[in-house]
Structure formats: C-alpha cells, structure tokens
Amino acid sequence: MRIGIDIGxxxxxxxxxxxxxxxxxxxxxxxxxxxxxxxxxxxLIHAIEDMISRAGELGEKLDSIGxxxxxxxxxxxxxxxxxxxxxxxxxxxxxxxxxRFQIPVYIGNDATVAAIAESALGASRGYANSLFITIGTGIxxxxxxxxxxxxGSHGLGSEIGHMxxxxxxxxxxxxxxxxxxxxxxxxAMERYVRWEIERGFGDSLLLKDIENISAKAIFxxxxxxxxxxxxxxxxxxxxxxxxxxNLINILDPDxxxxxxxxxxxxxxxxxxxxxxxxxxxxFKEMEYGKIELARLGDQAGIIGAAILGDYRQ
Amino acid sequence: MRIGIDIGxxxxxxxxxxxxxxxxxxxxxxxxxxxxxxxxxxxLIHAIEDMISRAGELGEKLDSIGxxxxxxxxxxxxxxxxxxxxxxxxxxxxxxxxxRFQIPVYIGNDATVAAIAESALGASRGYANSLFITIGTGIxxxxxxxxxxxxGSHGLGSEIGHMxxxxxxxxxxxxxxxxxxxxxxxxAMERYVRWEIERGFGDSLLLKDIENISAKAIFxxxxxxxxxxxxxxxxxxxxxxxxxxNLINILDPDxxxxxxxxxxxxxxxxxxxxxxxxxxxxFKEMEYGKIELARLGDQAGIIGAAILGDYRQ
Numbered sequence: 001m002r003i004g005i006d007i008g009x010x011x012x013x014x015x016x017x018x019x020x021x022x023x024x025x026x027x028x029x030x031x032x033x034x035x036x037x038x039x040x041x042x043x044l045i046h047a048i049e050d051m052i053s054r055a056g057e058l059g060e061k062l063d064s065i066g067x068x069x070x071x072x073x074x075x076x077x078x079x080x081x082x083x084x085x086x087x088x089x090x091x092x093x094x095x096x097x098x099x100r101f102q103i104p105v106y107i108g109n110d111a112t113v114a115a116i117a118e119s120a121l122g123a124s125r126g127y128a129n130s131l132f133i134t135i136g137t138g139i140x141x142x143x144x145x146x147x148x149x150x151x152g153s154h155g156l157g158s159e160i161g162h163m164x165x166x167x168x169x170x171x172x173x174x175x176x177x178x179x180x181x182x183x184x185x186x187x188a189m190e191r192y193v194r195w196e197i198e199r200g201f202g203d204s205l206l207l208k209d210i211e212n213i214s215a216k217a218i219f220x221x222x223x224x225x226x227x228x229x230x231x232x233x234x235x236x237x238x239x240x241x242x243x244x245x246n247l248i249n250i251l252d253p254d255x256x257x258x259x260x261x262x263x264x265x266x267x268x269x270x271x272x273x274x275x276x277x278x279x280x281x282x283f284k285e286m287e288y289g290k291i292e293l294a295r296l297g298d299q300a301g302i303i304g305a306a307i308l309g310d311y312r313q
Numbered sequence: 314m315r316i317g318i319d320i321g322x323x324x325x326x327x328x329x330x331x332x333x334x335x336x337x338x339x340x341x342x343x344x345x346x347x348x349x350x351x352x353x354x355x356x357l358i359h360a361i362e363d364m365i366s367r368a369g370e371l372g373e374k375l376d377s378i379g380x381x382x383x384x385x386x387x388x389x390x391x392x393x394x395x396x397x398x399x400x401x402x403x404x405x406x407x408x409x410x411x412x413r414f415q416i417p418v419y420i421g422n423d424a425t426v427a428a429i430a431e432s433a434l435g436a437s438r439g440y441a442n443s444l445f446i447t448i449g450t451g452i453x454x455x456x457x458x459x460x461x462x463x464x465g466s467h468g469l470g471s472e473i474g475h476m477x478x479x480x481x482x483x484x485x486x487x488x489x490x491x492x493x494x495x496x497x498x499x500x501a502m503e504r505y506v507r508w509e510i511e512r513g514f515g516d517s518l519l520l521k522d523i524e525n526i527s528a529k530a531i532f533x534x535x536x537x538x539x540x541x542x543x544x545x546x547x548x549x550x551x552x553x554x555x556x557x558x559n560l561i562n563i564l565d566p567d568x569x570x571x572x573x574x575x576x577x578x579x580x581x582x583x584x585x586x587x588x589x590x591x592x593x594x595x596f597k598e599m600e601y602g603k604i605e606l607a608r609l610g611d612q613a614g615i616i617g618a619a620i621l622g623d624y625r626q
Contacts, residue, residue, distance in 0.1 A: 150458070152564060153441070153566055154565055154599060164479070164593075242491075248465075250564070253466055280477075
C-alpha cells in the first residue's frame with residue numbers, strides 16, 4: 001500500500017491507498033506551522049506509524065510514501081528546498097522519513113502532485129501531455145509530458161503563476177510586475193475590485209459588503225449582472241486566457257486542466273475561457289488542447305502524492 | 314549519407330553529410346517562391362539527384378533527407394501545414410520527395426532544426442534539455458527535451474515569439490498585442506526607434522541615416538553611447554529577459570541558446586541579457602540554465618535538417 005500526504009499551510013491530509021488507488025483510510029490534522037519543522041516531522045511520523053498499523057490489519061505492508069508541499073523539493077526527495085508558506089528552507093523531510101521507515105519517500109510540489117492525480121484518475125486521464133493550473137490565492141502549475149512529471153533541469157519548472165503576461169498596477173510577491181497570478185488569482189480579482197473602488201467606482205453590489213469582497217462574491221456578482229464584478233471576471237479571464245495561449249504556444253499539451261478554489265466557479269468560468277481562447281491562438285484553424293475543469297477536488301493532493309514515484313522520470 | 318535542406322524565403326541551402334556529420338558537399342540556390350510549390354519541389358528533386366550522384370562517387374548511398382522550413386509540418390513529415398513566408402498551405406512536400414526517392418524524409422520548423430544542430434554539435438551539445446531562440450525579423454524557438462525535439466501534441470509548440478509578455482504600441486502580425494517578437498526582434502527595435510522619433514526624439518546618431526535604421530545600426534549606436542540606441546537596446550533586452558525568465562519558470566532547461574541575426578550583436582547582447590536575468594528569476598539563489606550564443610551560424614539549418622530524424626520521439 002502507499003501513503004499520500006498533502007501538507008498545506010493550515011491542514012495536513014493523509015490517505016492510505018491500495019493497489020487500485022482506492023483510499024482505504026484517510027486522516028487530517030492541523031499543520032501547526034508555527035511549531036516548526038521537527039514538531040511537524042514527528043507528528044507525521046506518528047501518523048504514518050498509525051497508517052502502517054492499519055495496513056497491517058488489512059494484511060498489507062507499506063511500499064512507499066509520497067508528500068506534496070506548497071514549495072519545491074530536490075529531485076532525490078531528500079529535502080524541501082523552499083517552502084515559504086511553512087517557513088521551511090532546506091529541511092531534510094524526505095531523508096528523515098526515509099531513515100525512519102526504510103521505504104521509498106517522494107516529495108513534490110503540490111500543483112505537480114495534483115497534476116499527477118488528475119492525470120492518473122481525473123480530467124486528464126489517458127492523455128500523454130497535460131498541464132494542470134491551480135487557481136487560488138496564487139497560481140501554480142504542474143506539467144506532465146509523456147505521462148511523467150516534467151519539472152525541469154533544476155526543479156524550477158512549471159511555475160506558471162510567475163509567467164509575466166502584461167503590465168499591472170501592483171507588484172507580485174516575487175518582486176516582478178505583471179505575473180499571471182497578479183491578474184488571474186482570487187487575490188488579483190479582489191485587489192482589482194478594491195483598486196477600481198478606490199479610483200471611484202461607486203455603483204456595485206460588491207460595495208454592500210466591502211469587508212468580504214472575495215473571488216466567490218465577484219463571480220456571484222457577475223452572474224447577477226453587476227458591472228464591476230463582470231469587469232473583474234473579464235479581466236481575470238482575459239489574462240488567464242493569455243497565460244493558456246502562451247502555454248499552448250510553448251508546450252501545446254493534449255489538455256489543460258483548471259483546478260483550485262477559483263475553478264469552483266465551474267462552467268461559468270470554463271465557458272468564458274473556452275470562448276475567448278481562440279482569439280489568442282496563433283494557428284486558429286489547427287486542433288489544440290482541450291480545456292477542462294479538475295475532477296478530483298481536495299483528494300487530488302493525497303492521491304497524487306501517493307503515486308508521485310510512478311510519475312518521476 | 315544524409316541530405317539536409319534549409320528552405321528560406323530567399324535561398325535554399327543544401328548539404329550532404331557523412332556519418333561523422335561532416336558536410337562533404339554543399340550547394341545553394343534561390344528559392345524563387347513566386348514560382349510556386351511544384352516548381353520548387355522539382356528543383357529540389359533535381360538537386361537531391363545531383364547529391365545522390367556525388368554520394369555514389371564516394372561509394373556511399375543516401376539514407377535519409379531532412380528539410381527545415383519557416384513554418385510548421387505534420388508529425389509524419391508528409392506535408393507542410395503552414396508556411397506563410399512561402400505562401401504554402403498543406404503542400405505534400407514530404408510525401409512527394411519520399412515517393413521519388415523511397416527513403417525516409419523528415420520535415421521540421423527552421424528554429425527546431427537549428428535547435429537540433431546546436432544540440433548535436435554546437436552550444437547546447439551534451440545537454441539533455443535545451444531551448445534555442447532565434448532572433449531575427451521575428452522570433453522563433455526550438456525545444457529539445459531529453460535529447461529529443463519537443464513540439465507538442467499537435468505540432469503547435471515552441472512558438473515562443475508569440476508568447477505575450479507585455480503591452481505594446483502596435484499589434485503583432487498574428488493579430489495579438491504584446492507578443493515577444495514585437496518587443497525583441499530586429500523589426501521591433503526598428504519600429505520602436507521610429508516611434509520615438511515620430512514622438513519627437515530629435516537627438517540621435519540614428520537620425521543621420523533615417524532610411525537605414527536597422528538592429529545592426531542600433532547596436533552600433535548603443536556601443537557609441539547614443540541615447541536613443543541605448544533605449545532601444547535596453548527595451549529589447551528587458552523583454553528578451555522577461556521571455557527567457559518565463560521560459561525558465563515553465564521549462565527550466567539546462568541551457569538557452571540565442572541565435573539568429575540579432576544574436577550577431579554577440580557579447581554586447583549576451584552580457585546585458587545575463588546581467589539583467591537574475592532580477593527576473595523566481596528562485597534567485599538556485600542554479601538555473603546557462604545562456605549562450607549559438608555557435609553554428611548559417612550551417613545550423615542544414616546540419617539540423619540532416620539529423621532531424623534522430624531527434625524525433
């Protein structure tokens with residue numbers, strides 16, 4: 001059996017998967033990132049021991065452990081190089097877990113891990129070349145080429161949220177201006193609406209609850225015909241489409257899967273993206289990759305982590 | 314032996330290569346694109362027959378033919394799908410040549426073919442993952458992953474000149490606004506200088522020969538300290554670096570090779586690109602791909618075409 005672990009900034013999800021990739025047991029715990037690396041590592045070790053007991057009760061043994069993190073890890077799965085969200089820099093997570101259990105341990109970026117899950121069991125199942133774009137407070141990406149993870153020669157690849165696609169009115173956290181995630185994330189939509197309100201946009205449903213302007217509220221406003229909400233959705237869709245067209249011009253995958261919190265806007269978002277994309281494509285008469293919504297939701301992180309080893313080159 | 318054919322808008326270069334990839338015979342002829350596909354095809358067939366005779370004189374036979382075109386071809390090498398420069402659309406070049414000589418015939422995009430040549434014998438030799446950026450009147454790209462050509466699931470990939478990287482003052486030929494080639498090609502540099510002059514920039518060496526403003530003249534002006542020339546070079550370098558940083562964030566190759574006419578500015582360009590790039594990188598402390606100039610010059614098209622078959626997946 002395999003364990004998949006999805007380490008997020010707030011919660012850690014864990015699942016025990018059998019050979020058919022059914023999740024036979026699942027658990028969740030708070031990350032408690034403020035308690036530091038060693039505390040979290042020891043908590044993970046206890047939880048893994050518990051899952052090994054459960055595997056034993058089923059007459060099975062544990063074959064491997066995979067971990068998804070909101071950051072980047074080395075190719076060998078020894079250490080987490082950067083994980084800003086958790087305040088980790090060069091922590092030997094893989095090495096420590098492997099030393100304790102003496103089985104293969106893999107670590108990957110959370111968007112990459114979700115890309116794997118969608119490729120194995122979700123929207124991009126059966127396709128050789130797929131991209132996964134996770135759209136939440138930021139934008140992350142996972143690249144699957146020839147049914148393997150592609151993360152580049154130094155592990156820096158698939159950071160599509162930091163592709164520069166235009167000029168914006170504020171800087172990205174990374175220090176650059178014009179990153180895709182400053183146009184098309186939930187944060188970007190909220191900042192754009194606040195910026196228009198500061199510049200004097202006075203007539204919008206969003207003004208009624210100005211403390212709680214969120215991507216969800218903006219999509220709901222747009223569906224009700226609110227003009228500012230629609231401006232924000234149109235702007236988000238325009239730049240998301242530019243990002244997708246750029247990725248098609250570079251990688252030309254079989255399919256691009258949209259996931260993450262913002263993708264919960266569902267068909268409302270999907271139809272606008274599909275409608276605008278042809279305008280930005282270079283070869284308008286040629287077949288290009290499908291655009292689909294993610295199918296696995298919150299489970300993707302655990303499932304993808306569990307099978308990460310199968311997708312490494 | 315193999316034949317490599319480099320079909321350009323003005324000239325066609327051909328070379329006969331032995332098993333060590335030495336070019337044992339070379340020829341060149343005008344393209345005469347105005348005479349149409351069948352005329353050019355028949356001219357190519359005659360030239361190939363001539364090279365087969367020469368191979369025979371050396372006691373050798375011809376094993377394959379590879380052709381580079383300024384457009385896109387299907388995966389099978391049967392037909393050229395688009396070649397705007399030559400006015401070709403769905404012409405059966407590969408099928409016709411194969412039917413005549415009964416040996417494998419490969420067709421690829423000219424930037425992809427140059428990427429292959431640099432990967433086999435030039436600046437990116439020995440690296441698994443490399444990108445080639447050809448900077449001339451437009452910008453083209455070639456992607457080599459795991460020592461094979463990567464051109465995507467539908468042959469649309471590696472069109473990096475049409476990656477949207479900002480807002481510009483004029484539209485690209487493709488209909489979009491903000492494509493990399495409208496900021497960083499020779500045409501882009503010339504248009505930018507003319508635009509500044511139209512807007513009243515009155516003091517520049519470039520004004521002395523306003524009919525012949527070229528990327529070469531602009532680079533020469535910049536080396537002499539001319540302010541408008543330096544503004545144009547700085548703008549070109551800024552957007553080229555944004556394009557390179559985007560490609561590192563997506564593909565993270567071992568090496569990026571700069572070729573084409575504008576890259577003849579040589580170290581003057583290379584040093585500026587290398588100097589500015591770290592500012593735009595996401596993980597500033599991590600190792601990233603080298604940036605180098607192309608080494609094979611005009612030969613790259615012929616050599617890369619000759620070995621195209623070896624680099625197909």
